[in-house]
Amino acid sequence: MQTPDPAHAAFSTLIRDASHEQHTEAETSAFMSDLLGGALGVEAYARYTEQLWFVYEALETGGERLAGDPVAGPFLRPELLRLPSLERDLAHLRGPDWRAGLTALPATRTYAARVRECAERWPAGYVAHHYTRCLGDLSGGQVVRDTAERTWGFARKGDGVRFYVFEGISNPAAFKRSYRGLLDAIRVDDPEKLRVVDECRRAFRLNTAVFRALGEEFRLSVR
DSSP states (O other): OOOOHHHHHHHHHHHHHHHHHHHHHHTTTTHHHHTTTSSSOOOHHHHHHHHHHHHHHHHHHHHHHHTTTTTTTOOOOOOOOOOOHHHHHHHHHHOOGGHHHHHHHHHHOOOOHHHHHHHHHOHHHHHHIIIIIIIEEEEETHHHHHHHHHHHHHOOTTTSSSOOOTTSSSSHHHHHHHHHHHHHHHHHHHHHHHHHHHHHHHHHHHHHHHHHHHHHHOOOOOO
């Protein structure tokens, strides 16, 4: 793989292109393909939603301590906060006592632990996780929402799929351009940008590991 050159490309382009392979692997995982293809039931969707809760709990708890950080702080937009919506979805999917049965897969614990580690020790690395998670759910997550509404009868943008409804973002395309502008203006030097690119790849691999574990749990073939 050719080493990306942060001196000759916008950082938002560099980070997208350099992590394309890992991004594609996550998007085309066996679990996600079967979920979107209708081969799985609502239990698999609920289990996936549980795993998202653990990752976003780490992401947003970590974000609270980084609000004033010059590197990570600008990315912490209130429109991207997902925990309240996730919790409402889980109450719909699992009932009012959903917390009592909430369990993280080992791969999810590893993913969440890495997010926390970056939030505590490396703000630029935290940005890599924030980018891969939030922009991914704002973009490709809409396919998941559409599938869930059609397949399991959730009300359009209602309980069960609220995680994917970014109510504070009226123009997703404009918001994503703004976010990429923040990436282009990130206050780190070129060697640090390369470290962030590597962390972005790692974030996608961690996400893929969760999909693989979910696939194993539901006895699916794993790519």
